[in-house]
Amino acid sequence: MKSLKFWFITGSQHLYGEETLREVAEHAEEMVGFFNQQNNICYEIIYKPVVTTPEEILNTMIKANGDVNCAGVITWMHTFSPSKMWINGLKAIQKPMLHLHTQFNKEIPWDTIDMDFMNTNQSAHGDREHGFIFTRMGIKRKVVVGYYQDPKVIERMGKWLNVAAVAYQGADIKIMRLGDNMREVAVTEGDKVEAQIKLGWHVNTYGVGDLVEKMKEVTESQVDDLMEQYKESYTFADGILEDSSQREAVRYQAKVEIALKGMLEEGGFSGFTNTFEDLHGLKQLPGLASQRIMEAGFGFGPEGDWKVAAMVRVMKMISGNKGTSLMEDYTYHLEGGNEAILGAHMLEICPTLAEDKPRIEVHTLGIGGKDAPARLTFSGKEGKAICVSLVDMGGRLRLIILDVEAIKVPYDMPNLPVARVLWKPMPSMLESAEAWIYAGGAHHTAFSYDVTAEEMIDWAELMDIECIHINKSTTIPNLKRELAINELLWKFK
Numbered sequence: 001m002k003s004l005k006f007w008f009i010t011g012s013q014h015l016y017g018e019e020t021l022r023e024v025a026e027h028a029e030e031m032v033g034f035f036n037q038q039n040n041i042c043y044e045i046i047y048k049p050v051v052t053t054p055e056e057i058l059n060t061m062i063k064a065n066g067d068v069n070c071a072g073v074i075t076w077m078h079t080f081s082p083s084k085m086w087i088n089g090l091k092a093i094q095k096p097m098l099h100l101h102t103q104f105n106k107e108i109p110w111d112t113i114d115m116d117f118m119n120t121n122q123s124a125h126g127d128r129e130h131g132f133i134f135t136r137m138g139i140k141r142k143v144v145v146g147y148y149q150d151p152k153v154i155e156r157m158g159k160w161l162n163v164a165a166v167a168y169q170g171a172d173i174k175i176m177r178l179g180d181n182m183r184e185v186a187v188t189e190g191d192k193v194e195a196q197i198k199l200g201w202h203v204n205t206y207g208v209g210d211l212v213e214k215m216k217e218v219t220e221s222q223v224d225d226l227m228e229q230y231k232e233s234y235t236f237a238d239g240i241l242e243d244s245s246q247r248e249a250v251r252y253q254a255k256v257e258i259a260l261k262g263m264l265e266e267g268g269f270s271g272f273t274n275t276f277e278d279l280h281g282l283k284q285l286p287g288l289a290s291q292r293i294m295e296a297g298f299g300f301g302p303e304g305d306w307k308v309a310a311m312v313r314v315m316k317m318i319s320g321n322k323g324t325s326l327m328e329d330y331t332y333h334l335e336g337g338n339e340a341i342l343g344a345h346m347l348e349i350c351p352t353l354a355e356d357k358p359r360i361e362v363h364t365l366g367i368g369g370k371d372a373p374a375r376l377t378f379s380g381k382e383g384k385a386i387c388v389s390l391v392d393m394g395g396r397l398r399l400i401i402l403d404v405e406a407i408k409v410p411y412d413m414p415n416l417p418v419a420r421v422l423w424k425p426m427p428s429m430l431e432s433a434e435a436w437i438y439a440g441g442a443h444h445t446a447f448s449y450d451v452t453a454e455e456m457i458d459w460a461e462l463m464d465i466e467c468i469h470i471n472k473s474t475t476i477p478n479l480k481r482e483l484a485i486n487e488l489l490w491k492f493k
């Protein structure tokens, strides 16, 4: 993704004369130079010559479309640039668009300001003209407002560029499905053709037997090496390495990890699903193996949930694989005034959420009828996070984002040998759950400390899918109205 670039296009017109246009170009180049020195901007911004005619605008946009490394276009009107000149260019552009509403000059020079200065520093109305034409043409774009050196502006810009780059690269997401959906489950189902058209995701099935065959190629010395890595990265439950059956259970997961990761890498996959209902030939449900593969940056969905697998991958791309995992709303704490949700899964929570060193344990699993699987157990960190669910509404996809505050797990829960996170959802546990249920959100989510709601809203907009954000300002009547309006709106899109 680091080879991706964004083009910076400054609009103007000939009315101002050559000298002003030279000044506009110098300023734009200086701004681009500044952007390229910022740590929060992870992609190179390419300065493009100032555009002043309909032909120049159209040509620049066509070139942007044709450059595979161009992940998006940033526009800014230093001066006034009549927007009818932009119509053909904006009709042509197929890349994500950011309208940066900024000004080269930070403060008004009160003592020296004259009409020349006013005419050169005209973003205040040049960008309004520019905004109108986007809105008139119904073109989606991100608007970021503020002085271009303001750290907040740089941060918002940098985050959007990253999301746009992920959206642009999203077409490469390939999910390997080992087995189908868990029988009779509705919310994890969906239209894979629609997902490929809309989101670019390739979701295809592979036999779990392919994995079993691949595991036969894994050597004992490969497993020995991986066991050494486990010893460096995690602690082991007491006595586990001395007990031959438990040690073998861990070694078995290591074997699954090596074989499955090999299959994913060889096929260019960025995520996978499995299901406990189809483990033919496997001795254990992959637990530690799935956690390790997620930790390496892959998406994962249990029970055949390919939507959550791809969402975990998307959010790992956005966060740079920090603090992001599959999650499931598991059980509630309903003590009045102190309500919380305990999130976990049967086994498969990504160790990037852990507050301390995860621990390898082996326990029987009451579901699936297989041998006791090895897994990593830990508690999640404290802090702000989001839960994200993508559901198929039949004819359209809906993204649901929930703001939560993860809190310290106050008890050891010695009889609960799975990774877990405890959180308080916004605006409150009860209203949040009511809102989530009205919105049709799933029990599986992609959970992240390191991706913001704004980033996911931007992603949904870039993907042109419906988006609902449940947050501290959500009220049930407003949410129900929003859902009702969306029902109509998306029918006519």
Ligand code: MN
Binding pocket: 302, 303, 328, 345, 444
């Ligand atoms: Mn589940």
